[in-house]
Amino acid sequence: MSRLLEDFIRLWRQSKAAGKEKLRLTVPELAQIWICTERNVKFLLNKMSVARWIHYAPGRGRGHVSELTILADPAALILQEAERMVVEGHVEDALSLINNTEEDFPVKTHFLHWLSNYFGIRVEAAGGAHREVLxxxxxxxxNTLDPASAIYSFDFHIIRQLYDTLVEYDHRTGEITGSLAHHWTSNENCTSWTFYLRKAVYFHNGKLMDSHDVCHSFQRLKHGGLAQSWLMAGVESIQAISENIVQVDLANPNYAFLHFLSFTPAAIIPKRYMKDSEDDLHAEVGTxxxxxxxxxxxxxxxxxxxxxxxxxxxxxxxxxxxxxxxxxxxxxxxxxxxxxxxxxxxxxxxxxxxxxxxxxxxxYEGRSLLTINMRKEGPLQDPLFRMALSHLIDRVKMVSVLGELRVSAAQALQMNRAVLEEDPDFDPDLGCDLLRQSAYQGEPLTVYCVERHGRDAYWLQEWYKPFGIHIAVKLLEWHELLTEEVIREADFILYELVLSEGPMRVMEMFRSNNSFLRAHLSTKVAESVDAAIAVEWAKPLQKDWLETFKPVENVLLQDCCMIYLTRKKxxxxxxxxxxxxxxxxxxxxxxxxxxxxx
Structure with missing residues (x-):
């Protein structure tokens, strides 16, 4: 809220308390109401008078008292201020203003209707023409528009509007198609890849894209210590053969390297160039x-x-x-x-x-799942307790109670549209038996998640209570959940894996140090996962690419390192x-x- 509107509301409340249309107030009295100097009182009176919020008649001479009449409706001014805030992009501030003044000025319903009408398609005049604005x-x-630092799917979505990758993964057909590269070749064992770039592709800053931009993007990803730098871990060299040809050499065979380059974090950004010994790079510039x-x-x-x-x-x-x-x-x-x-x-x-x-x-195909922090001392170190946690959940019941975008109990990484009538993993007798044998002694454990997954977390909290398992829930902002300290202290993290984004989302879950699952794996299990991945990715990718990950997934499921919950749409x-x-x-x-x- 602007300071001027805040002061006007204070004045209105004084008028309401007095029960009069005209107020007789001295400058010192106004200074007390507005908590300011007498000099500022005159400034405020002038501003409100010009805006026609008040009429102020100063007393002239001895015995003549100044009179102040309120002309404007504070509720209308609050609505105008909130609407201005929204137009400038400050929706949160607008809602805060409406909520904080609702008791005296009940305009929230009116504002929410205005806000609903504000969204949608509009045709606006711009530069002598009309433009369609959604x-x-x-x-x-x-959270970020830097491709190499992005983790969340919504960030990926916005980044995809701004940037392109060399190739693209078609999630409907499972095929790799050309994008910034129109053609590519590899040697027999897929350790050397050559990409032929489209010509006359321009960045938003007007610069022509060439092979040096591709080399820069990949080198930055490899050596930048960024969230998605793992993508280039197997790359030995990246070189521009010509303005429109790039060669990438790998340390080991990778038949699925095209999938790596189709992943959103591998998007191409402009090469930094030197100007007066300083980098001159425009942020968020793509093709x-x-x-x-x-x-x-x-x-x-x-x-x-x-x-x-x-x-x-x-x-x-x-x-x-x-x-x-x-x-x-x-x-x-x-x-x-x-x-x-x-x-x-x-x-x-x-x-x-x-x-x-x-x-x-x-x-779209998603999986909600629960990571288990195996790096934290306590009962989660016990595989019997981890298995008990999984067998005690009735996922079919969870779907029926919570509904909405949950469509079925989740079974591993299967892309199966069938709705399960029963949860094959739900076995309360076995779960209770494992719980009795485990090291769990009623210690409180905490599930961390963002507000979107809060209902799932609270359902688990209530579901586990009759079994004597005590779960607390901690809701965080999206960016807070990415911090190392939070991931380290969480017993569980409840989040969603987006399977429809293709093999790289699953690969990221298993390999990236910024993955919630990876961060919670014990060192021994993480090494076993890496070994299984190395074997599988040295072979041609299966048509049903999820089968490629079965050996990796089995490593995790055998030790119950994570718990699948529901299929999501x-x-x-x-x-x-x-x-x-x-x-x-x-x-x-x-x-x-x-x-x-x-």
Whole structure:
């Protein structure tokens, strides 16, 4: 809230307390109300008078008292201020203003209706032309736009709007297709790969992309100590053969190396170049279908990139606004053009769509799972206790109670659309027997997760109680969950693995030091996982790529190092006038493919 509005509300409350339309207040009295100097009182009186919030008649001469009349409606001013904040991307501040003044000025319902209408498609005048702008709400913050540092799927989604990779993985067909590279070859044992780049591909800053940018991107990923640097661990050398040819040599055979290069963190960024002995690199500059216009943790504005090598997006601009927990859902107008991705955070559940609206849930497959911290001293070191934890969960019951985007009990890494009627791993008799034999003595244990997975965590807390297992739940912000200290102190981390993103998401789970699962594995188990991966990835990738990971997964399941919970889907609801809407592998809608016909 602006200081001027805050002072006006104080003045209004003084008027309400006095029960008078006209207030007779001296400058010293106003200074006490506004907690400021008498000089500032005159400044504030002038500002409010110019804005026509008040009429102020100063007393002239001895015995003449100054009179102040309130003209403006504070509720209307609060709404105007909140709407201004939203337009500037400060939705959280706007909601805070509305909540903090709701007792005296009950405008929240009105504001939420305005906010709902603010989202959707708008046609705006810009530079003598008209542009189509999609405003869409999200209920989680963007943590990073650096491809090499990204972990979460929503960050991946936004990064994919800004950047391209050499090749792409088609999650529907399982095939690798060309992107910035139009062709590639490898030697017989897949230790040397050559990529032929498209010509006339431009970065958003106008620089022509060439092989040196590819070399820079991969070298930065390999040597930068970044979250996804593991991708280049097997790379021995990267060299530009010519302006449009890149050669990458590996230490060991890797038949699936194309999958590594299709992974979002392997996106190509511009090479740093020297200017007056300083790096001159524009942040968040890629070759993608959209270029970044504005970004902070509250708002991300994407403008269509006219020179994208695959063609310009249909939309002119996308404004993504982060909305914090609402405590209630947004009211959807009957004719809303909002495009809403359902993600289970507070504010997105239980939307009832109008008959003109459609839904899609194609393309996405996720698994919620529980990591077990085997690096922490205590009962989790005992394999009997870990197995008891798994056998005591009725996942079918969990799905039926929690519903929403949970579609079935999860069984390992199977991409199986069948809904399980019974949970084959649920065996309470065996679980209780293992629990009695285990080292667990009723110690409290804590599940860490983000708010999205909070309902699952609290369900587990209640479910385990009758068995004498005491679980606490700690909800964190997305960025907080990534810190080493938090991962180290958590007994369990509940999160979602996005299987539809392909083999690299599973590989990341097993190999990346930033993976929650990897960070919780004992050194011995981690070494066994690495050995199993080395064997499998030295062979051609199976058509059913999940079978490639079975030996690795077996290493973990035999020792019960993690617990699968439920199969997840993702869906979006939208007006029928939207076309080209499909869920991508990351559980979101690709903005470049959609257009409005209404």
């Amino acid at each position: 405003r869409t709400p999200v209920f989680r913050a963007i 993608g279908p959209f270029q970044l216009s504005k970004y902070d943790r509250r708002i991300c504005v994407l403008d269509a990139y006219d020179r994208h090598f695959r063609g310009r997006p249909y939309l002119d601009r996308v404004e993504i606004l982060h909305i914090p927990e609402l405590g209630q859902q947004l009211p959807l107008p009957m004719d809303s053009s909002m495009l809403l991705v359902h993600t289970e955070e507070t504010g997105t559940e239980s939307y009832v769509t109008h008959s003109d609206n459609e839904e899609t849930d194609d393309g 993702s869906n979006a609801s939208f007006h029928s006038a939207w076309k080209g809407v499909h869920m991508n592998a990351r559980g979101w809608v690709d903005f470049k493919d959609i257009w409005w016909t209404g």
